[in-house]
Amino acid sequence: MLSIIPGNKVSELDSSYILDQGITSWDLMERAAISFCSWFKGRKNFEDKPVFIFSGPGNNGGDGVAIARILAAFHLEVNLIVFDAIDHCSKDFQINYKKLPSTVKVFKIEDFDFRIDVHAVIIDGIFGVGINRPLEGKFKEAIDRLNTFDCQKIAIDIPSGIPADGLLQGSAFRADYTVTFQFPKLSLLFPEHGEYTGEIFVADIGIQDNFLEKFASGKYFIQQRDMRPLHKTFHKFSHKGDFGKVLLIGGSKGKVGAMVLASTAALRTGSGLVHGFIDESERIILQTAAPEVMVAFKEELENLAKFDAIGIGPGWGLNVDLKFYESLLKNYKKPIVIDADGINLLASHPDLIQNIPQGSILTPHIKEFERLTGNVSNHVERLQKAKDFAVEYGLFLVLKGAYTSISCPDGKQFFNSSGNQYMATAGSGDVLTGMITSFLGQGYTPLNATICGVFHHGLAGELASFENKRGTIASDIIKCIPKTYLELGID
Numbered sequence: 001m002l003s004i005i006p007g008n009k010v011s012e013l014d015s016s017y018i019l020d021q022g023i024t025s026w027d028l029m030e031r032a033a034i035s036f037c038s039w040f041k042g043r044k045n046f047e048d049k050p051v052f053i054f055s056g057p058g059n060n061g062g063d064g065v066a067i068a069r070i071l072a073a074f075h076l077e078v079n080l081i082v083f084d085a086i087d088h089c090s091k092d093f094q095i096n097y098k099k100l101p102s103t104v105k106v107f108k109i110e111d112f113d114f115r116i117d118v119h120a121v122i123i124d125g126i127f128g129v130g131i132n133r134p135l136e137g138k139f140k141e142a143i144d145r146l147n148t149f150d151c152q153k154i155a156i157d158i159p160s161g162i163p164a165d166g167l168l169q170g171s172a173f174r175a176d177y178t179v180t181f182q183f184p185k186l187s188l189l190f191p192e193h194g195e196y197t198g199e200i201f202v203a204d205i206g207i208q209d210n211f212l213e214k215f216a217s218g219k220y221f222i223q224q225r226d227m228r229p230l231h232k233t234f235h236k237f238s239h240k241g242d243f244g245k246v247l248l249i250g251g252s253k254g255k256v257g258a259m260v261l262a263s264t265a266a267l268r269t270g271s272g273l274v275h276g277f278i279d280e281s282e283r284i285i286l287q288t289a290a291p292e293v294m295v296a297f298k299e300e301l302e303n304l305a306k307f308d309a310i311g312i313g314p315g316w317g318l319n320v321d322l323k324f325y326e327s328l329l330k331n332y333k334k335p336i337v338i339d340a341d342g343i344n345l346l347a348s349h350p351d352l353i354q355n356i357p358q359g360s361i362l363t364p365h366i367k368e369f370e371r372l373t374g375n376v377s378n379h380v381e382r383l384q385k386a387k388d389f390a391v392e393y394g395l396f397l398v399l400k401g402a403y404t405s406i407s408c409p410d411g412k413q414f415f416n417s418s419g420n421q422y423m424a425t426a427g428s429g430d431v432l433t434g435m436i437t438s439f440l441g442q443g444y445t446p447l448n449a450t451i452c453g454v455f456h457h458g459l460a461g462e463l464a465s466f467e468n469k470r471g472t473i474a475s476d477i478i479k480c481i482p483k484t485y486l487e488l489g490i491d
């Protein structure tokens with residue numbers, strides 16, 4: 001899996017890789033530029049448009065100069081705007097500058113009139129991971145001005161102004177797309193920076209995962225290519241017992257829909273048998289809406305061990321017998337998935353937390369998370385608290401949202417790449433609970449169940465929103481779960 005390297009280690013990584021491979025830093029920059037340009041050429045919306053590349057004095061600027069040369073070779077109209085005297089720029093910037101063909105028009109920023117056509121493409125190579133203070137002077141002025149333009153804007157590696165691991169202070173380039181090299185910089189995944197990064201693409205520059213791992217900080221980016229090896233294989237002779245028998249608990253009066261969604265999602269994810277324990281008055285609704293689901297009665301809950309996995313919380317309400325909740329937590333010896341009101345009850349009765357089986361999975365959204373751990377003022381703090389909570393209690397904590405994070409008992413954090421804004425719809429979380437519970441019940445480790453659940457859920461959301469866009473609802477996501485297996489080539 002792709003390691004997320006802290007910004008202050010990137011140049012160390014760079015030097016070490018160059019030495020290891022017997023290549024120059026220019027070669028690596030050239031790979032980055034080629035990778036950027038092949039992404040650029042693959043996007044039909046940029047075809048034949050004039051390009052304006054803004055290059056700062058460091059290697060991010062050097063990338064910009066190399067990109068200028070390559071795009072000019074594609075016969076595009078390329079304008080390069082530089083901020084500093086060339087002999088004050090980085091070594092590789094200067095090498096690339098000497099290689100520029102005469103067709104690239106070069107301007108100094110102070111001479112540039114900012115006449116940029118609305119059909120043009122603006123490329124930001126002003127600062128990358130080397131940014132070490134808020135923007136000011138000519139850099140800030142230029143970026144503030146570029147942000148007023150309505151044309152397509154692309155950031156190289158990271159939108160200029162945003163620090164690689166921390167929070168933006170002051171101005172930054174507002175990109176429609178960020179093409180980041182080899183791994184996403186951590187700060188690209190913060191909600192505070194969503195309006196600056198636009199869509200994020202990871203451009204491969206050939207550094208292998210195991211090499212990156214040497215500089216790892218315990219943070220990982222989950223991508224489609226990671227999925228197959230995490231999945232179990234089943235065969236002709238597998239029977240419904242092999243696919244797991246799961247129990248979902250929730251569904252108070254008026255909220256039984258949450259259980260319908262969670263249990264149907266578990267079935268669509270592949271569970272062999274799904275049992276639902278819900279408020280007596282609501283049972284008929286569950287059985288009618290989801291006939292494949294079996295209703296569980298209280299006496300069946302006396303032997304919890306017969307269930308391969310349990311998920312608690314969808315639509316449970318807060319009017320729950322706490323003794324019953326406590327006994328569930330104490331009597332089930334394997335990891336449990338806890339969501340929604342299951343989490344809200346833990347927040348209001350924190351003494352229950354110590355009873356949760358080790359390796360259990362909590363899936364709060366941001367508000368539920370804050371109820372559980374207290375208020376936070378930004379995502380850096382939030383991620384730290386999530387990690388501390390997971391380590392302290394020996395649990396997996398799934399913080400739902402864009403780039404859902406999974407904090408693990410060993411302190412590692414995983415960030416999901418699938419999903420989109422159309423999944424922010426009622427019941428989407430219940431679907432995720434059903435999916436993770438299903439993977440657990442199929443015998444996946446808690447970590448793999450969580451990673452697979454989160455990734456498939458996001459992918460199902462992408463597939464569902466393909467046609468439905470803003471009209472996507474949780475049931476559409478469930479319908480697309482089977483397609484996620486097809487998409488990933490998993491039987």
Ligand SMILES: NC(=O)C1=CN([C@@H]2O[C@H](COP(=O)(O)OP(=O)(O)OC[C@H]3O[C@@H](n4cnc5c(N)ncnc54)[C@H](O)[C@@H]3O)[C@@H](O)[C@H]2O)[C@@H](O)CC1
Pocket residue numbers: 010011013014028029032056057058059060061063090126127128129130131132133134135136139156157158181205
């Ligand atoms: N693996 C790698 O390390 C690779 C890095 N590459 C590129 O190199 C970039 C990093 O290059 P650099 O380390 O040269 O860093 P940058 O290009 O981000 O800029 C660093 C320069 O800007 C100055 N500076 C920082 N903040 C400033 C501010 N607010 N106002 C004015 N000046 C400021 C610094 O003193 C330094 O001179 C990456 O983001 C990426 O684009 C690529 O070429 C490919 C390989």
Ligand SMILES: [K+]
Pocket residue numbers: 060124125126127128155156157158159160
């Ligand atoms: K940049």
